[in-house]
Amino acid sequence: MPDDDLITDIRCRFCGSGHGEIVLDAGRQPTAKVFPKAGDPAEDPLHPLRMWMCGRCHLAQLVEDPDTTEEEPGLEPDALVQQAEDAVARMAAAGIVGEGTVLVEFGSPHGGSWWDILARYGARAPEPGELADVVVDNLGYMHDADQAAALERRTSLLKPDGVVLFQFHTLASIVAGGQWNALRHGHFAYYSTPALAGMLESAGWTPTTAWWFPLYGGSVLLAARREGVRDQALSDLIASEDAAGMLKADIVRGLQRAADDMSDGLRQFIESERAAGRTVWGYSAASRAVALLCRAGVGPELLPSIADGGGAKHGRRMPGSGVPITAPDEMVAARPDTVLLFVADLLPEVRRALPEIEADGGRWVIADELHAS
Ligand SMILES: [Zn+2]
Known part of the structure; x- marks a missing residue:
């Protein structure tokens, strides 16, 4: 089996550290973005599929990526649509979204935009050159190979008192459920709540609150501001994921056994x-x-x-x-x-x-x- 496409000098996609460990090696896999015609007998190219966990910022991440174009957006499960309603309702109740809120959404290439719902609550897109009150990233951030640049790109669109939110399938539920096959090419980052909170803090942001949803076994919507105070809900979530070992490579490596x-x-x-x-x-x-x-x-x-x-x-x-x-x-x-x-x-x-x-x-x-x- 050829291994010359294995990256040996791994660098963290967020903090650049070279210290970390492989926590899951799923073997050589086809990219899940290309579905050949049924009669196409061609052998599908196989690529390494590995997850590495940074020893400094604790971001779990994809190592090798074959850089294939994303597939067409798939069918949205009812669960995803219902969760979107739920998430936007929580944002509205927290006073983050309302009539006239200037908002930018970073979405997933697989679809599932929240815009229809956000617009119903009164949000609108910025005019050219206008900064936003809210930037919400809904399963989009994980698709960026350069995590530091992607965070900067999102936060640079915000007013000084703006709020940035990230929804992600938390690593805690991936590990607890043994969902090793959440790892895939094109998905560069697998955030735990404490790791993402730490990443935001290192970039000068204060994570303030978070909501947990049962989607995919456990998804989190986390909000951060330049100035703010961490609330109890977020503190509890961070503490529980920390206690579950989400900052420890030897615990996350349980994904290998699950595979x-x-x-x-x-x-x-x-x-x-x-x-x-x-x-x-x-x-x-x-x-x-x-x-x-x-x-x-x-x-x-x-x-x-x-x-x-x-x-x-x-x-x-x-x-x-x-x-x-x-x-x-x-x-x-x-x-x-x-x-x-x-x-x-x-x-x-x-x-x-x-x-x-x-x-x-x-x-x-x-x-x-x-x-x-
Ligand atoms: Zn790192």
Whole structure:
């Protein structure tokens, strides 16, 4: 296996420190941004997929990145839409957003903008040259390779008394849930609340408050100002993530065990289902399923198809593993005994949207919850 594309002189994407440790090596993986046509037999290029944790600022980060263009925005789970409403309502209740608030949003290339909701609360975009009252980053910051420059770019748009907010899938929930496959190319940073708070402080900002949401198992919206005081909610969140070991590489390295356990568990589960004569399909061609299937060595011979609610991927296949991606009605017609769900957040809506699966005697199984025996 070639390793000449492994970076040996790793530097922190935020503070520049060279001191840190690899906390997760997910092996060589295809980029999850390119889904080839189903009949395309070409071998997908594989790239190292590793997470490193800075010993100085404690930012967990992607090491190598193949620099591929982002995919089309995917389908937004209901959970994401509901959380957006919830988050903006909290910002409004805290007096951060209201009628006439000048606001800049940095969003994710995967979609999920909060603008419609923010506008309903009275926010507007700045005029040319006008500084903003609020800069809100919603899962955008992690997509910047240079974390220090990206923070500067966001905060430079603010008035002196402005507020900057970041929403992120906290490392604490990634580690607690063993969600090793949250690691992916193009996602450069994996923030814990104490690490992000420390990064902001080192740049002259005072983190003031934070809200926690159940999205993805635990997402945080953190606010900071140039002058301010840290409130109890933020202090408690920082203390709890600190106590959970989020500033310690040897704790975060639990993701490595999770990767082995989940991949082996998936393969063993499918093999035992098939041995028992049960048919297994997958649902949701999410990027996190790409790494899981690849690492588990599960291809079309074990998993014939993955159904996906978004039409853009139909007729394509998973990179690396080669599992074809089809429409949900094809899956319903195939009447599988078991459907592996690769995005746990989707469970309520897929049960609602595809009642035939259970009506025909099938069951949904959350892939991330499988463990090796
Ligand atoms: Zn650092």
